[in-house]
Amino acid sequence: MWRVRPAKLDDLQQILDIAGTQGARLSSTLPKTEQRLAERISHAQASLAAQAPKTPRRILLVLENTETGQIAGTAGIDSRAGNGEPFYNYRRDHLIHASHELGTSRRVEVLYPSHGLTDHTLLCAFSLRPELRETTAFELLSRARMLFIASHRDWFSSRMVVEIQGVQNEDGSVPFWDSLGRHFFNMDFETADQYSGQLSKTFIAELMPPNPIYVTLLSDAAQAAIGQPHRQTQANYELLQQEGFLPGNYLDIFDGGPVLEARTDGLRTLITSHPKTLHGSHDEHGETCLIAAGEGEHFRCLLTPMAETLTDDVKVPVSTWKGLEKSAGDRVRISPL
Amino acid sequence: MLLIRPLQENDLDALYAMAQNAGKGLTTLPADTELLQRKIDRARDSFSQRCAPEAGLYLFALEDTETGQAVGISGIEARVGLEEVFYNYRLSLTVNASRELGVHVRTPTLHLSNDMTDTTEICSLLLADNYKGGGNGLLLSRCRFMFLDEFRKHLSDKVFAEMRGVSDANGQSPLWDALGSKFFDMEFSQADRLSGLGNKSFIAELMPKYPIYLPMLPDSARAVIGRVHDNTLPALKMLEAEGFNFNGMVDIFDGGPVVEAFIHNIRSIRESVNRHAMVVSKPVDLDVPPEQRVMISNRSFRDFRVTTIPVDCIEPDTIRLPRDVADALRVESGDPVRLAPLKDQLRIPHRR
Numbered sequence: 224m225w226r227v228r229p230a231k232l233d234d235l236q237q238i239l240d241i242a243g244t245q246g247a248r249l250s251s252t253l254p255k256t257e258q259r260l261a262e263r264i265s266h267a268q269a270s271l272a273a274q275a276p277k278t279p280r281r282i283l284l285v286l287e288n289t290e291t292g293q294i295a296g297t298a299g300i301d302s303r304a305g306n307g308e309p310f311y312n313y314r315r316d317h318l319i320h321a322s323h324e325l326g327t328s329r330r331v332e333v334l335y336p337s338h339g340l341t342d343h344t345l346l347c348a349f350s351l352r353p354e355l356r357e358t359t360a361f362e363l364l365s366r367a368r369m370l371f372i373a374s375h376r377d378w379f380s381s382r383m384v385v386e387i388q389g390v391q392n393e394d395g396s397v398p399f400w401d402s403l404g405r406h407f408f409n410m411d412f413e414t415a416d417q418y419s420g421q422l423s424k425t426f427i428a429e430l431m432p433p434n435p436i437y438v439t440l441l442s443d444a445a446q447a448a449i450g451q452p453h454r455q456t457q458a459n460y461e462l463l464q465q466e467g468f469l470p471g472n473y474l475d476i477f478d479g480g481p482v483l484e485a486r487t488d489g490l491r492t493l494i495t496s497h498p499k500t501l502h503g504s505h506d507e508h509g510e511t512c513l514i515a516a517g518e519g520e521h522f523r524c525l526l527t528p529m530a531e532t533l534t535d536d537v538k539v540p541v542s543t544w545k546g547l548e549k550s551a552g553d554r555v556r557i558s559p560l
Numbered sequence: 561m562l563l564i565r566p567l568q569e570n571d572l573d574a575l576y577a578m579a580q581n582a583g584k585g586l587t588t589l590p591a592d593t594e595l596l597q598r599k600i601d602r603a604r605d606s607f608s609q610r611c612a613p614e615a616g617l618y619l620f621a622l623e624d625t626e627t628g629q630a631v632g633i634s635g636i637e638a639r640v641g642l643e644e645v646f647y648n649y650r651l652s653l654t655v656n657a658s659r660e661l662g663v664h665v666r667t668p669t670l671h672l673s674n675d676m677t678d679t680t681e682i683c684s685l686l687l688a689d690n691y692k693g694g695g696n697g698l699l700l701s702r703c704r705f706m707f708l709d710e711f712r713k714h715l716s717d718k719v720f721a722e723m724r725g726v727s728d729a730n731g732q733s734p735l736w737d738a739l740g741s742k743f744f745d746m747e748f749s750q751a752d753r754l755s756g757l758g759n760k761s762f763i764a765e766l767m768p769k770y771p772i773y774l775p776m777l778p779d780s781a782r783a784v785i786g787r788v789h790d791n792t793l794p795a796l797k798m799l800e801a802e803g804f805n806f807n808g809m810v811d812i813f814d815g816g817p818v819v820e821a822f823i824h825n826i827r828s829i830r831e832s833v834n835r836h837a838m839v840v841s842k843p844v845d846l847d848v849p850p851e852q853r854v855m856i857s858n859r860s861f862r863d864f865r866v867t868t869i870p871v872d873c874i875e876p877d878t879i880r881l882p883r884d885v886a887d888a889l890r891v892e893s894g895d896p897v898r899l900a901p902l903k904d905q906l907r908i909p910h911r912r
Contacts, residue, residue: 320766407773426661429657437770
């Protein structure tokens with residue numbers, strides 16, 4: 224059975240393996256070195272225990288096979304994008320350059336450096352083994368985050384964002400980066416991306432060009448990549464749109480990928496999920512839905528066949544109880560697939 | 561005799577012919593009768609002080625006294641940017657560094673600037689092809705320094721010149737193709753012409769206002785920033801010999817450099833001396849090579865005139881002038897005149 228739970232230090236090696244797997248990464252990166260990743264996991268565990276509701280928290284969930292203990296994916300939530308520091312994007316905007324006298328008018332596209340999304344809640348660090356991409360485990364891992372948010376609503380802000388990986392060529396080159404960031408950061412895309420996965424983003428403030436960028440001066444390939452998701456993220460992109468996320472005017476500063484935005488309380492999973500009371504069932508059949516329970520480090524989310532009752536109760540197989548580490552009478556939250 | 565004098569009403573036809581011949585690239589003098597007429601009117605008002613001398617446009621004609629025809633023109637704009645907005649790009653540097661990552665990146669950046677506003681410009685130099693050589697170009701250009709020297713109280717401390725930038729035989733400019741054309745729906749020549757017509761509001765409306773990071777431009781465009789057209793190299797060399805230097809400003813369309821100098825540092829001005837005219841009846845052989853001639857000007861604002869005279873004519877306190885030269889300069893014996901070298905090699909003997 225696939226189950227989503229908060230990451231532990233024991234998961235370190237398996238998470239490193241996923242991070243190194245070609246094509247597993249679907250959104251912004253986890254650290255690739257053992258030490259940095261260990262810091263990241265410790266930070267995530269501390270986040271779950273923090274008392275003050277407004278503390279910037281960095282949640283990290285993993286997708287685990289309960290039978291084998293295998294970890295097959297990761298999904299993160301930063302309660303405050305930027306984690307107390309500025310969060311960087313480009314805002315895509317237009318200026319009209321018009322000459323009354325010459326009777327001409329031209330729409331000039333400009334990328335403005337922006338911190339406008341700072342402190343919004345950020346979905347991040349999403350990765351999944353490629354062989355699971357077509358399965359329900361994908362939806363489980365992605366939407367478990369929304370159920371986590373629903374269960375800890377006051378930890379998170381009223382607006383959500385998620386950065387989608389942008390266009391990257393087969394040879395690893397990133398057209399948007401090569402036409403823009405490379406000139407200023409003097410490093411390749413992978414290196415910059417790794418640095419940005421770390422805690423401090425001071426280097427972005429130091430190296431990013433301080434002024435707006437005219438799109439027309441970028442290479443054709445870079446212009447074509449603006450706001451375009453990477454092919455591999457297509458399913459993720461669509462799922463997030465079904466959830467209620469929409470592409471807005473913001474872009475990733477490194478690869479030009481789209482940034483999706485949503486109102487937290489308008490997310491489909493938050494609207495359609497309901498708190499219920501857990502009851503047993505011997506029936507292994509029924510409509511499959513997402514079920515989550517527990518707070519903080521005890522949060523568990525899985526897929527279960529379910530029979531609803533007219534009352535507040537929900538009947539699920541006992542195997543589901545075990546997965547949730549709950550028993551009859553406990554409160555759970557369910558949401559249809 | 562070749563004589564510098566204020567541009568006059570009847571120079572219009574000659575001026576038009578020269579402007580037409582010069583073709584593209586001379587922004588300040590397009591072949592446009594109406595515009596040239598306006599320039600002549602402005603120059604007339606400036607010399608006659610019908611406008612404030614600080615706002616004048618002083619245009620000089622090089623006249624062949626035998627035909628009475630203007631065969632060259634050059635000018636001084638006392639202040640640029642008084643009525644219209646005067647644009648340049650300032651070539652500067654953006655440095656991004658991260659000590660933590662050991663990265664230190666220098667990015668040459670173009671900033672749109674109006675920094676030359678209120679500065680005196682030397683401009684509009686044009687010489688008919690069949691008069692090129694023999695020091696005529698030098699006279700046409702350097703006569704302006706004599707005027708600057710004489711009337712510097714009306715001018716700014718500094719003077720600058722915009723040098724024509726690189727374009728190919730078809731008038732295509734690499735910088736325009738990479739930058740301007742992305743924002744203006746027109747050809748370089750058309751933009752250049754519109755700008756020359758004195759209407760620069762279209763620049764404000766269409767030009768990108770944010771800085772341009774040079775690494776984002778193609779190599780061909782970056783290579784021409786601050787470089788002059790091959791045809792302009794001699795003019796650049798001449799100004800450099802006078803003490804002019806690139807000041808970091810470039811033309812917004814073709815990237816040609818702006819060179820500038822403090823008026824008191826200009827070599828022709830530092831080396832100029834005063835004498836009194838002494839009209840002589842004995843004939844003087846005026847036909848000597850340019851190396852042996854000096855420029856001589858009267859000291860009149862309204863009717864400023866310059867010509868050249870053999871260096872042999874210089875006496876300790878006076879300068880000997882044949883009658884026709886004195887008449888051309890509108891001076892009589894005893895009138896003060898000023899002398900400056902025409903060629904770089906010559907030193908004028910100072911008064912003992």
